[in-house]
Amino acid sequence: MSLPILVKKTIQKSSDVLTLGLNLTGLRLSRTRSNDNYNKTNYYIRHAGQLIYGKQNIFKGSLALITKEFDKKCTSIDVPSLNIENIDKKYLFYIMSNPKFYESTEKEAVGTGSKRLHEDKLLNLKITVSKDFLEQKKISRLADKTNSLITLHQSYKN
Known part of the structure; x- marks a missing residue:
């Protein structure tokens, strides 16, 4: 992983801004609010x-x-992005989305009141991964299929 080059963007409308949910609930576009609020914060293209x-x-x-749906949308510096290189993106995401992994990152966070995990700390965490790219792909496809099955079964319940 590496840090991308930061490119600032002036926000014209709330749909330019990404928000990120807790508990792996994913990305969504920001709710409408006054453009004045957007002008008080620096936003960067992701x-x-x-x-x-x-x-x-x-x-x-x-x-x-x-x-792709959220390509070129923006977040503040408190919601950074990282480039993923030399590893299957979904494979890495599935490893990091394991609660044992992401809950353990709290001990690396710094600050009083609102603790933050800065990019340099995240980049220096030890993450054990398979070195075999084809195996990474197989694992991420299997995880995708499993998630699809779970979603399908949940839709039957509702």
């Missing part, structure tokens, strides 16, 4: 394929992969 996380809430499952 790209499809990047890992995004909430500095204050990663240990509560606030992380996602940016999909």
Whole structure:
């Protein structure tokens, strides 16, 4: 993983801004609010394929992969993105979305009141992964299929 080059963007409308849910609930567009509020914060463009996380809430499952649907949307510096290189993106995401992993990141967070896990700390965490790219792909496809089955069964319950 690496830090992307930050490109600022002036926000014109709320649909330019991404928000990230807790408990792996994923990405969504911001709710409408006054443009004046957007002008008080710096926003940065994020790209499809990047890992995004909430500095204050990663240990509560606030992380996602940016999909094509959210390409070129923006977040503040408190919701950074990271480029993923030399590893299957979904494979890495599935490892990091394990509660044992993301809950353990809290011990690396710093600050009083609202603790934050900064990018440098996240980049230095030891993550054990398979070195075999084909195996990574197989595992991520299997996880995708499992998630699809769970979603299907949940829809039957409702």
